[in-house]
Amino acid sequence: MEIQRFDIVIIGAGIHGAACARVATERGFSCLVLEQYSAAAQGTSSRSSKLIHGGLRYLETAQFNLVRECLKERARLLAEFPELVREVAFYIPIYDASKRRPWQIASGLSLYQILGGKGFQRVPREQWRALDGIRLDGLQAVFRYTDAGTDDAALTRAVLRKATGAGAVLQLQAEFLEAIREMDGYLLRYRAGGSTLECRARMLINASGPWVNQVLDRVLPVPARRELELVAGSHIVIPGTLQQGIYYLESPSDRRAVFAQPWQGNILMGTTERPYRGAPEAVAPTVEEIEYLLGIFNHYFRRGLAPGDVLSSFAGLRVLPAAPESPFTRTRETILQPDDPADPRLFTIYGGKLTSHHATAMKLLSRISPHFY
Numbered sequence: 001m002e003i004q005r006f007d008i009v010i011i012g013a014g015i016h017g018a019a020c021a022r023v024a025t026e027r028g029f030s031c032l033v034l035e036q037y038s039a040a041a042q043g044t045s046s047r048s049s050k051l052i053h054g055g056l057r058y059l060e061t062a063q064f065n066l067v068r069e070c071l072k073e074r075a076r077l078l079a080e081f082p083e084l085v086r087e088v089a090f091y092i093p094i095y096d097a098s099k100r101r102p103w104q105i106a107s108g109l110s111l112y113q114i115l116g117g118k119g120f121q122r123v124p125r126e127q128w129r130a131l132d133g134i135r136l137d138g139l140q141a142v143f144r145y146t147d148a149g150t151d152d153a154a155l156t157r158a159v160l161r162k163a164t165g166a167g168a169v170l171q172l173q174a175e176f177l178e179a180i181r182e183m184d185g186y187l188l189r190y191r192a193g194g195s196t197l198e199c200r201a202r203m204l205i206n207a208s209g210p211w212v213n214q215v216l217d218r219v220l221p222v223p224a225r226r227e228l229e230l231v232a233g234s235h236i237v238i239p240g241t242l243q244q245g246i247y248y249l250e251s252p253s254d255r256r257a258v259f260a261q262p263w264q265g266n267i268l269m270g271t272t273e274r275p276y277r278g279a280p281e282a283v284a285p286t287v288e289e290i291e292y293l294l295g296i297f298n299h300y301f302r303r304g305l306a307p308g309d310v311l312s313s314f315a316g317l318r319v320l321p322a323a324p325e326s327p328f329t330r331t332r333e334t335i336l337q338p339d340d341p342a343d344p345r346l347f348t349i350y351g352g353k354l355t356s357h358h359a360t361a362m363k364l365l366s367r368i369s370p371h372f373y
């Protein structure tokens with residue numbers, strides 16, 4: 001029997017695999033998406049902070065292009081998925097002990113606005129009592145600006161529906177096993193329904209998130225790759241409500257930015273950053289991370305929540321290029337790595353943002369398309 005041939009085979013049905021499948025099929029390529037689990041968005045794309053944002057804090061590390069691109073993408077997503085991506089008010093309270101002073105926050109928000117953000121205001125003192133019971137002693141200023149939030153897994157499914165609607169084939173419970181380079185692409189093997197199946201791809205996209213280098217270990221000949229570091233980020237869901245929006249809080253112990261946001265009738269707190277060396281599928285929040293996040297919430301909202309009050313928790317993995325600096329200040333730019341720069345037949349997506357998934361897919365397809373003609 002003739003082996004089925006696709007223009008593009010994508011490994012992974014997270015947000016990047018979904019976006020690449022969508023853009024590829026919209027450009028007329030035949031496309032197969034392989035996903036090892038029984039549903040899409042089971043990896044990082046359901047374990048993010050769920051923000052569709054430029055990333056105000058990336059201004060501190062001068063990642064202006066990333067912020068500009070993400071703000072442009074935020075506007076696009078608000079228009080394309082109005083029922084899934086919604087504007088939210090963000091509040092930044094500044095206390096006597098905060099590292100960032102009011103003038104620094106005002107400058108950052110001004111720059112954010114220049115790069116494509118919406119306007120911001122200083123919340124008048126008489127309105128502070130309406131801010132969900134946030135601690136008032138030592139409070140010097142509160143800034144309000146607008147960004148957006150989403151349900152990351154639902155957004156991934158929506159993008160994937162666009163792809164399958166345009167003709168992409170999605171194969172769930174299909175684990176990619178190996179790929180062997182041929183003259184004009186790759187011969188692939190994957191396991192599905194208890195059998196090992198084969199297909200051919202003129203181009204292979206490795207969109208397997210934290211599994212990227214494990215996938216590359218299964219490709220012959222061994223393709224070019226980046227050294228990466230997996231950095232775990234945890235969230236907790238705690239009881240309560242936040243009526244006004246999302247609070248952008250500074251951790252009193254290490255000055256990192258942490259968000260407290262309304263989430264499915266409760267409160268989502270996150271995130272953390274911890275180097276991770278285990279299997280991607282085994283990542284889970286640690287006791288220390290849960291206590292750290294609870295401590296920040298209790299500090300700002302004067303509650304006495306204990307670990308036993310935590311309703312649920314989850315952890316995801318950032319894929320960052322290996323480098324000596326702290327993960328908090330490391331670049332969040334997406335890297336598109338070809339197997340062979342002279343004649344690429346495989347591209348690996350390292351890192352990236354939920355917010356910029358479409359821009360990443362557009363860039364990747366622009367690099368892929370010339371190799372088809």
Ligand SMILES: Cc1cc2nc3c(=O)[nH]c(=O)nc-3n(C[C@H](O)[C@H](O)[C@H](O)COP(=O)(O)OP(=O)(O)OC[C@H]3O[C@@H](n4cnc5c(N)ncnc54)[C@H](O)[C@@H]3O)c2cc1C
Pocket residue numbers: 011012013014015016017034035036037040041042043044045046047048049050051052053174175176177207208209210211215232233234271315316317318349351352353354355356
């Ligand atoms: C803690 C945290 C918070 C974040 N917060 C935000 C945020 O607020 N806003 C934002 O814009 N971005 C955020 N991000 C970044 C964003 O979530 C990720 O960039 C994005 O979800 C990565 O998607 P992906 O498709 O590359 O990977 P994934 O979603 O992990 O998808 C990879 C898929 O590949 C599949 N796969 C792996 N191996 C195989 C195989 N052998 N065969 C078949 N399938 C396979 C996996 O099962 C998985 O479904 C955050 C990231 C983290 C970790």
